[in-house]
Amino acid sequence: MTQGNSKLKRQRGAIDTLPSGAMRVRVHAGIDPLTGKRHDLVEVIPPGPTAARDAEKARTRLLSQVDEKRNPRTKATMNQLFDRWLEVLDVDVQTRRGYVIKLDKHVRPVLGKLPVAKVDTELLESFYAMLRKCRDRCGGQRFVQHRTAAVHECDGRCGPHKCRGLADSTVRQIHWILSGALARGVKWNWLAINPADAADKPPLPHPDPHPPTAAEAARLVNEAWKDPDWGTFVWCAMNLGARRAELCALRWDDFDLDNSVVVLRRSLFVDDDGELKEKDTKTHQQRRIVLDSETVAVLEEHHGRCVERAQALDYELPANAFVFSTGPVGDVPLVPDTATQRFGRMASRLSISSVLHSLRHYSATELVTAGVDIRTVAGRLGHGGGGATTLRVYAAWRSEADQRAAATLAARMPPRPRPAGQ
Template identity: 65%
Template structure:
């Protein structure tokens, strides 16, 4: 029955006549689990002769959606769906770890207990908006963020909470993770419609690569070359644009210095337990990158230092040894986070805002600015787009364009610094140990024939690994200050003159 105020009310839902003559259908759908506000489904029917009939159909349809949510086909929660989805989804190891981390940190604490059937587009968009306001779900309330759980006496580490929004790119990643899980739920007939397909995530952020400029690149190279092995790694990252995991997994048999080609096949990563593992490259395909003459010389000198260390250790060279390693015999590769942290400290010392991934941006930017075609640049950097199918072909990597790209980037690289002299300031732990022993020999506190402290003692005294101490002794041996005989402790040379 029509009411005097222009509304036709029924037991469930209502149809309201708007000033324009259109009809607005409104159905109560419960309480929003994110904001706690009453939630309504609405639909506007344009004015017309059949508007009333269409409004009734819309009301019936909206009521059916509400009933389906209140009585879903399954009572499974979002947590249960995510667990089941992660069991069957074919996801790469590092991608899976990223998914699990985001779900555990941002999704499960808020939406995990919500039945899958009650999840809708409005709830998801409210969830995304909350993340964009504060990643810690403070709800706008002030509180103290304690560093220790349970009863304790607050210290300076217990500070008032400051809202930090989650980046738009992270929220978009969460959206696509949920969309994939909910799409599988539709296929399993847990729900009828994927609510994520109706929700709108934040707009994608505009690309903002910030590679170091040529002047900063020269400063970075000069600072890195205080340790020539580390300098070689930074140089190779600049000239090839290789990812940090690819550099960590690089072995000597991946280098063909005679042909001037570097093959990138594997990538290092840390598993859930923090152990170092290897996998295929990000695009699951190997790529061959042409090297310029200067980079080839850098790698030849690096290989020469590697052979010298093995000679001091009375060990044989192995093509499967790592190109970059914290061990004197190159038996173990770097952890990717070690590369990130060391480069970050280097940039901080120079007052440059940069990270290791910016060297990929530097390589790409310099090549594009020099006029190299984008397809070739994408091939060198291993990007998934930009002619991926063609770049899978082995011959494409040895194309004339790629050779020209290698020479072009070499011409734009800053001059390579000379290797530091033995009197230069020691920057690495093994160099500091060697400098301390060198000073004792020069001052006469260690005389010719005297035994050096055992490697284990040096490692303990300086708080380093045994491998680092071995490297210090190997450096002094190469300088002619120390004699090493296998099975015996190192001794000061009879004529300790470098």
């Protein structure tokens, strides 16, 4: 009997009978890397005639997970994983802000309190399906959706909730945020495998850019030129194809108008405190863009206006003054959101369906249509990958380009056979 008891003590794992008759299986799985405390795998078997046999099977299964290193390594929650991941994440401020917003708004309310070990592929796919169905995760419940959580008088913007799912592109971004956090958890031994690796995510959206037509572009420029400063901004947005944050960050010493070139080296962003700051470009690369003679003339006229405004206040315009500025001496840059809103109002007045970013589409599309090679277009827009992004996203199909392609192909075709007698 003593010998039999010693064999049981040498067994790994413990099986205890609870007062309810259920059996609790406990297997040591190492030290929790987050808390430094003992980490056990625990499973409770309901009472019944087969409870003892089922408990032994569970013990064997849990031991196998530990031996094969497939077991969860911590009792940490997803919120704890997100917090730790964000501490070590090396991305720029804007990207981090985007991650935090999506986590706080969509992910933490649903998954945040769950143990990391409970998050599997099935749960992630169910979560994505829920977001695609309703971004407010209503679960089919009816309620009044108010325009703000603050105390207010309801108006036409408050009313019965209507389900609106997140766009596939947003759900994909959430998937990659989760995948990145869980991958770091695997690296830290918080969990054995990354469940996001096997989860199905929405497909890449089909790019469908809508740049303004040549006629619409002309109307936009003419309308903008009622204010020459604003007209210069819209002209440069069309001609340079630069991002709005890059345009707003331009300084006069970025230009060499004598040699008709500009170097895009910075962009603007709003930090966590709401302050407008400068950083490098989205691709972290400077790019040199050649200017045509008309654009040089537009910029020279704009520079003259800036100099006159500064001199009227007995100031000399600094060489590094912002090109597009709300201050008389070029010390305050145009805010990117302000430019976007002003362009939207202008397009709306003209009954043109367009946004400021569409001018970037316009620039790329017109260059491709004119026969400029993709690498050159990609270089002007600041794209990598040999121009793949430029061709896939920004180069909208143009009928005149397709007509030229058809004519070129027809000219190289061999003569078609003629029926006998013709």
